[in-house]
Amino acid sequence: SQTIHQWPATLVQPVGSPLSLECTVEGTSNPNLYWYRQAAGRGLQLLFYSVGIGQISSEVPQNLSASRPQDRQFILSSKKLLLSDSGFYLCAWRARGTYNEQFFGPGTRLTVL
Amino acid sequence: QKEVEQDPGPLSVPEGAIVSLNCTYSNSAFQYFMWYRQYSRKGPELLMYTYSSGNKEDGRFTAQVDKSSKYISLFIRDSQPSDSATYLCAMSRVQNKLVFGAGTILRVKS
Numbered sequence: 620s621q622t623i624h625q626w627p628a629t630l631v632q633p634v635g636s637p638l639s640l641e642c643t644v645e646g647t648s649n650p651n652l653y654w655y656r657q658a659a660g661r662g663l664q665l666l667f668y669s670v671g672i673g674q675i676s677s678e679v680p681q682n683l684s685a686s687r688p689q690d691r692q693f694i695l696s697s698k699k700l701l702l703s704d705s706g707f708y709l710c711a712w713r714a715r716g717t718y719n720e721q722f723f724g725p726g727t728r729l730t731v732l
Numbered sequence: 733q734k735e736v737e738q739d740p741g742p743l744s745v746p747e748g749a750i751v752s753l754n755c756t757y758s759n760s761a762f763q764y765f766m767w768y769r770q771y772s773r774k775g776p777e778l779l780m781y782t783y784s785s786g787n788k789e790d791g792r793f794t795a796q797v798d799k800s801s802k803y804i805s806l807f808i809r810d811s812q813p814s815d816s817a818t819y820l821c822a823m824s825r826v827q828n829k830l831v832f833g834a835g836t837i838l839r840v841k842s
Binding site: 625661662663678707714718719720721722724725728 | 736739764766773775777783824828831832833835
């Protein structure tokens with residue numbers, strides 16, 4: 620069966636510090652991968668998606684970036700965090716050939732102080 | 733106007749009640765509809781998905797899609813305290829990006 624991991628689970632960072640969040644998927648090959656951010660009381664905002672290694676599409680202009688160095692690894696980064704980057708970050712995957720069922724990881728709660 | 737509207741609640745019901753959760757949408761191109769359940773501080777879990785109009789049943793859960801009214805529903809029968817969570821609707825054109833509602837908080841009281 621497929622599983623998706625995210626780490627760290629919780630992170631507290633000062634403004635201006637760098638960020639690296641990691642997501643890995645097991646039990647599937649060549650998945651589509653997604654990064655979302657969820658703010659309190661709001662829906663999920665799609666940040667980035669990837670259809671393959673090195674292929675990244677950005678949905679929202681911001682100071683975040685994403686990379687996919689391996690087939691089942693997706694990384695969310697920032698060089699300098701802003702207060703507004705605080706939120707709950709979720710990674711998701713979708714298998715090729717399916718309509719659009721996406722499966723989410725456990726999430727990383729980021730607090731920028 | 734948001735593409736997907738969902739009442740944030742909270743919706744409080746007694747144990748055993750039938751729960752109705754709803755979303756409306758504006759984009760008539762949406763073909764694929766999903767419901768996710770999210771417990772506090774956890775990632776969303778896919779509950780139900782339907783393609784185009786109609787009903788789909790899975791245990792205590794029934795998903796309905798009315799494309800003519802641009803309205804989708806999730807019914808939970810015999811609700812349990814363990815059903816207390818936030819329920820997110822999501823929809824898309826086929827193999828396009830998902831658009832989520834803001835979520836409805838459900839509380840089932842024992």
